[in-house]
Amino acid sequence: MDGEESFRAYVAGRIAALSRAAWLLTGDRHQAEDLVQLTLVRVARHWERVCAAGDPEPYVRRTMYSQHVTLWRRRWRGVDLHADPPEQAMPDGTAGVAQALVVRAALARLAPRQRAVLVLRFFEDLTEVEAAAALGCSVSTVKSQTRDALARLRSHAPELAELVGVGALAGEER
Amino acid sequence: MSEELRTALRELGERMPAARLASDPWLVGRRQRRRAARRTGVVAMVAVLVGVLGVSAVLRGSGAGTMPAAAGEGVPERISLPWMWQATVEQDPPGPASVLFGGGGLGLRGSDFVDHEGKIAVVGRGGDYRMLLYGGAESSAGDDVQLSPDGRYVADGTLGPHWLTVTDLTDGSRRGFSGPTEGSSGTPVAWSRDGAALLVLDAGYEPTRYDARGWWRDASRLTLLELTTGATRILLDDLGDRQSLRTASIAAFSPDGSRIAATAGDRLSLLDRDGGALWSRDLGPRRKLAGNGAFTADGSRIAVVDLDGCLSGCDDAALAARSWTVTWLDAATGQDVAGPTLAPVRGQALRALGWRHGTDLVAVRYEADPGNGMREGDYWNDTGYWESGRVQLIALRPDGTTEVLLDPPDEVWSLDVARDLLEAGSFGAPATEPRPFPARPLILLVAVPLALPVVIVVGVLLLWRRHRRWLRMIRSTPPMTDPPWPT
Structure with missing residues (x-):
């Protein structure tokens, strides 16, 4: 399989998961798609080298998370990260959906790196060491960012206390 | 509980379909x-x-x-003003020089705050322009900064730790000499033809006195410095107040170096190297020793210049109207003697440098500085930095004609020429323009303000272009509706 074929196969297999992570990171669908696009373009530039290292996943993940922070800093500093996103005006009476909305609104109020830490740790199920590698920071930074992110979630969305309570904190220690 | 957060995030993530690229x-x-x-x-x-x-x-x-020095060796047919940041002799030695010159303008005079007030340009025989810097003291070439006969060394007595300093132009090294009295200051007057000795004006060896107007008065004397040993010998005491001396006519070596013609007030004396007087005579206020090249090539006569025109209290017009005529003294007796009739020279001053082919008197003609007249009682030196206007290098032929050998830009107010080139008649060598490099760090003072706007404009353009490309890429995504709610 040549480089192009393997890249396309990788994209086909992983684009859904990448999109979900990007969505959680950005909180906005268009921005999530931009983030996925930028990430894949960047990965395509160095695909041979990425593959030569074995599993492309760590490189792709690291690229996406660093792009996310970079983009946020560069372009989306003034983006509408509403405490109450417009979608809130669409209650459908479903408890799960309501909770998802609250989680999304709470995530939107976090700093990009805090959001990234939560997504890596609780959505992608990475260990602290893996999360640190993906973000290019130390394990202790991951720990402190996670602790701060959860505390902020609890502060901004008391209704999520059950989600981000002791158990979640205990989950940090993995 | 963390499992519940995971579930919540997963459910939220499920709302995002695969990105449309x-x-x-x-x-x-x-x-x-x-x-x-x-x-x-x-x-x-x-x-x-x-x-x-x-x-x-x-x-x-x-x-x-550059070409080997011998290729264009000679006094250049033209000189140009050096760059403000022109490299120094110490930074990049030019080798033996053909010409020294000083004056005004950014290239020849700077501010001590960022540059040097005293700047003398050295023109190497390969065509390189280099600088000798004298912070705190405006300097005159041929006056207080003098080129050795072979063009290799420069003697100066301007501000510095030593009584007198000699710079080797081949390697930029400087050698300091001590005077006969500690704390006095030396000013070069004349090199011996073999370059082994220097006549030096010594001043400041006695406590400074002040006149009624508060101007300082320093006693001065003529000394001989043997460069090989560093030994000094006082030749003639009490030349008078240092600041009132006409430096162009202080003294001259005979061609063989055994005799010295020296001026004290209006008297001219012929001395041996121990200071013994062979003869002495009064020249009067209007006759002056012609310069440190006053001895004829065979040493038989001494050139003096007779002033026709204003002597004191002259305004700039009167100074410009002065005329100088060369007459002759017998070197053996000091008596007036017949000699070639040279053309009179109009100008504020005339300073003899030497003899081309043994027949033509080569001299620097000093023009008056417009608007700069002589005021009664003030210090005045016909060839001084502050008194001089532009200069010309001329040759006075025995047939009564005058030839202009070098006509520098108006900003050049002083000039000195290597004696070996002068005597060999090596004038009119191809001229070179001063090159801006190598440079002193001072160049940043000019380069940074010039480059900054360009850097800013280019930087802004690059950022703008990058921003546009980025926006184009971001906005190329077609608008999409929000994903459907999970059911």
């Missing part, structure tokens, strides 16, 4: 990769080109790429 990431990525490679190649090529051109320019500037 605005363009094929593979094609875009590979295109970017090719562009980056091309850009890197261009940058590398430019860097190599700049490096090669820069190195060659610096090498050319340093003289490494």
